[in-house]
Amino acid sequence: MDELLQFLIAGLKNGSIYALVALGFTIVFAATGAINFAQGEFFMLGGMLGVFFAELGLPLAVAAVAAIAATAAIGAAFELLAVRPLGGGDPLRIIMVTIGGAVVLHQLALHLFGPNERALAPFTEGPSIKLFGAAIERQTVWIWALTAIAVVALAFLYRRTTFGRAMRATSIRRDAARLVGVNASAMVTWSFALAAALGAVGGLAVAPLTQTAFSVGPGMGVKGFAAAVLGGLGNPVAAVGGGLILGLLESLTAGYVDPVYKDGVAFVVLLVVLFVRPQGLFGGSGRVKV
Amino acid sequence: MNGRTLKALVPLVVVAAVAVLPLLITDRFLLKVFTFAGINALVVVGLALLFGYTGQVSLGHAAFVGLGAYTCAVCTVRLGWPWPLAFAASGALAALGGLALALPSLRLKGHYLAMATLGFGELMVLAFREAEPLTGGVDGFGGIPFPALGPLEVRSAGALYWLVWVVVGIALLAAYNVTSMRPGRAMRALHGSELGAQACGVDVVGVKVRTFVVSALLAGLAGALYASVVGFVSPSVFTLAASITFVAMAVLGGTGSLAGPIAAAVLLTLLQYLDALVPGIPRETAQTIQTYQEDIYGLAIVLVVIFAPGGLASFWRRRGRGGELS
Numbered sequence: 001m002d003e004l005l006q007f008l009i010a011g012l013k014n015g016s017i018y019a020l021v022a023l024g025f026t027i028v029f030a031a032t033g034a035i036n037f038a039q040g041e042f043f044m045l046g047g048m049l050g051v052f053f054a055e056l057g058l059p060l061a062v063a064a065v066a067a068i069a070a071t072a073a074i075g076a077a078f079e080l081l082a083v084r085p086l087g088g089g090d091p092l093r094i095i096m097v098t099i100g101g102a103v104v105l106h107q108l109a110l111h112l113f114g115p116n117e118r119a120l121a122p123f124t125e126g127p128s129i130k131l132f133g134a135a136i137e138r139q140t141v142w143i144w145a146l147t148a149i150a151v152v153a154l155a156f157l158y159r160r161t162t163f164g165r166a167m168r169a170t171s172i173r174r175d176a177a178r179l180v181g182v183n184a185s186a187m188v189t190w191s192f193a194l195a196a197a198l199g200a201v202g203g204l205a206v207a208p209l210t211q212t213a214f215s216v217g218p219g220m221g222v223k224g225f226a227a228a229v230l231g232g233l234g235n236p237v238a239a240v241g242g243g244l245i246l247g248l249l250e251s252l253t254a255g256y257v258d259p260v261y262k263d264g265v266a267f268v269v270l271l272v273v274l275f276v277r278p279q280g281l282f283g284g285s286g287r288v289k290v
Numbered sequence: 291m292n293g294r295t296l297k298a299l300v301p302l303v304v305v306a307a308v309a310v311l312p313l314l315i316t317d318r319f320l321l322k323v324f325t326f327a328g329i330n331a332l333v334v335v336g337l338a339l340l341f342g343y344t345g346q347v348s349l350g351h352a353a354f355v356g357l358g359a360y361t362c363a364v365c366t367v368r369l370g371w372p373w374p375l376a377f378a379a380s381g382a383l384a385a386l387g388g389l390a391l392a393l394p395s396l397r398l399k400g401h402y403l404a405m406a407t408l409g410f411g412e413l414m415v416l417a418f419r420e421a422e423p424l425t426g427g428v429d430g431f432g433g434i435p436f437p438a439l440g441p442l443e444v445r446s447a448g449a450l451y452w453l454v455w456v457v458v459g460i461a462l463l464a465a466y467n468v469t470s471m472r473p474g475r476a477m478r479a480l481h482g483s484e485l486g487a488q489a490c491g492v493d494v495v496g497v498k499v500r501t502f503v504v505s506a507l508l509a510g511l512a513g514a515l516y517a518s519v520v521g522f523v524s525p526s527v528f529t530l531a532a533s534i535t536f537v538a539m540a541v542l543g544g545t546g547s548l549a550g551p552i553a554a555a556v557l558l559t560l561l562q563y564l565d566a567l568v569p570g571i572p573r574e575t576a577q578t579i580q581t582y583q584e585d586i587y588g589l590a591i592v593l594v595v596i597f598a599p600g601g602l603a604s605f606w607r608r609r610g611r612g613g614e615l616s
Contacts, residue, residue, distance in 0.1 A: 034401070035400075035401055035404065035405060037349075037404070037405075037408075082592050082596070085596045086595075086596060091400070091401065092345050092347070092401065093595050093599070095347065095401050095404060096347065096541065096591060096592075096595045097591075097592050097595050097596065099347070099349065099404075099534075099537065099591060100538075100587075100588045100589065100590070100591030100592035100595065101588070101592055102588070103534055103584060103585075103587060103588025103591070104585060104588040104589055104592070106584075106588075107582075107584050107585040107588060108585075111585075218408060218412060218530055219412055221405075221408065222405065222408055222409040222412060225405050226409070229402075260420055263412070263413070263416060264413050264416070266409065267406075267409035267410065267412075267413050270405070270406060270409060271390075271391070271394045271395070271406060272394070274394040274395050274397070274398065274402055274406070275393070275394035275397070278397070278398050
């Protein structure tokens with residue numbers, strides 16, 4: 001019983017990170033209709049920039065905020081330099097540009113920070129918290145708290161602010177949004193910045209536990225995308241649900257089957273969901289709008 | 291001579307040049323570089339069909355090459371199969387893997403395939419590393435015999451070069467026939483407009499799945515050739531970086547063309563071995579190119595897609611025809 005609880009905690013911990021990355025996919029997909037292959041690199045940049053700023057001597061909180069802001073700025077610049085020149089349209093071209101851009105970001109991180117794994121100090125020092133015989137690391141609590149804050153802030157932004165309404169209008173119909181005075185291309189830039197910031201939060205929050213390196217992007221990209229598809233691509237709430245479920249499936253597989261198969265779970269989930277239920281677990285209708 | 295006969299002569303001259311190259315080059319290493327160029331070209335023929343004709347992209351073709359390479363290694367060394375049989379098995383297994391990936395992810399509109407191949411690639415590298423009894427793990431798998439057609443063993447650098455390029459030639463001929471006939475028209479139609487193609491009776495999903503399976507098959511065969519030419523395979527060769535290299539070759543080559551991507555495959559392979567090719571080149575320059583190789587590929591993909599979606603192929607194709615990436 002204690003063992004199961006421990007697996008569930010580990011699953012919800014990783015699942016929260018997948019949820020953040022999945023949200024990033026969802027936001028860009030809503031704005032452009034394309035999969036952003038650089039989403040995993042935004043996750044990587046969050047962790048690596050956090051380590052970089054912390055090593056400059058900045059207090060951890062300041063370094064974290066700086067890393068998120070810097071990654072968001074990189075996300076916006078990425079859109080302005082590579083995606084904007086395409087002028088919307090064919091998703092294939094957007095996808096190709098994000099693939100090439102992801103390689104460039106990945107290589108930049110390699111040249112700037114080197115090939116070694118880096119670690120970030122835990123956000124709060126101290127022993128694990130005991131709960132019904134299971135141990136929860138303090139950093140895990142931070143991961144949950146940060147994910148919850150990010151999700152609530154995003155929901156508030158989307159539902160309650162004019163800016164969020166403009167974002168949603170753009171994702172529903174770009175031309176119509178433009179007709180009523182929404183600056184649609186600016187909204188696409190903002191969606192990349194937001195997606196990058198969410199990825200960065202995930203990369204930062206998990207860096208003290210797993211270490212980070214320039215090469216963690218593509219793997220996290222696949223997992224975050226599998227989470228988004230599992231929930232139902234295009235729906236933010238579903239993305240969070242998909243992330244948590246994927247995390248649980250992974251940790252149960254690692255715990256009860258064999259840890260070797262852990263990294264294969266996301267890929268199998270992706271293929272099975274695409275085959276059996278392409279609209280995702282929480283996608284209502286069976287329309288192939290996805 | 292008018293333009294038309296000149297144009298008809300170009301392929302003949304190219305084929306002749308490729309065929310006599312081993313007679314002109316005495317340096318064995320250089321010949322090996324051109325052999326590798328042929329292996330890459332074989333992979334890129336498949337990717338060119340997939341990307342340039344059906345508008346799909348794969349980020350996991352290095353994994354299919356790896357699957358072919360390990361299949362060939364296991365079949366020849368462990369099972370003692372004759373080489374042609376191992377070669378065929380390598381292609382077949384890769385094609386089967388491709389089918390398993392393509393069926394779920396190509397049924398839907400959109401680009402799920404790209405992400406599925408990315409996941410497949412990551413997973414296969416893990417499998418090559420972890421399935422140690424079968425693959426030799428991180429230490430790799432050595433002692434793979436040279437290709438042998440019956441009693442005839444292909445082992446000299448020149449013969450290996452010819453074998454590889456003959457396979458490339460056959461694949462290219464088959465691909466050319468496919469693209470210039472009915473299936474090719476279907477592919478181009480669905481690249482233009484999936485809905486329109488469907489309305490004209492094109493089995494959109496079937497065409498995409500078949501194209502992907504063929505591209506996986508060619509990658510598997512390329513892997514078998516690689517394993518037999520080098521004699522040693524290890525997981526570090528078949529990573530995402532290699533898949534990106536193949537994609538860069540296909541993109542740089544241009545859409546709706548086979549000659550463009552092949553030219554790009556040869557050029558980018560030669561770029562990797564620039565110091566062997568140009569004797570006078572400073573060491574540092576060659577090293578810098580090596581260090582920034584992947585940056586160059588990434589940037590090339592971005593720049594070509596934004597500024598020249600026609601790629602290399604648009605240089606010799608008449609303006610106003612094809613070349614758009616839609």
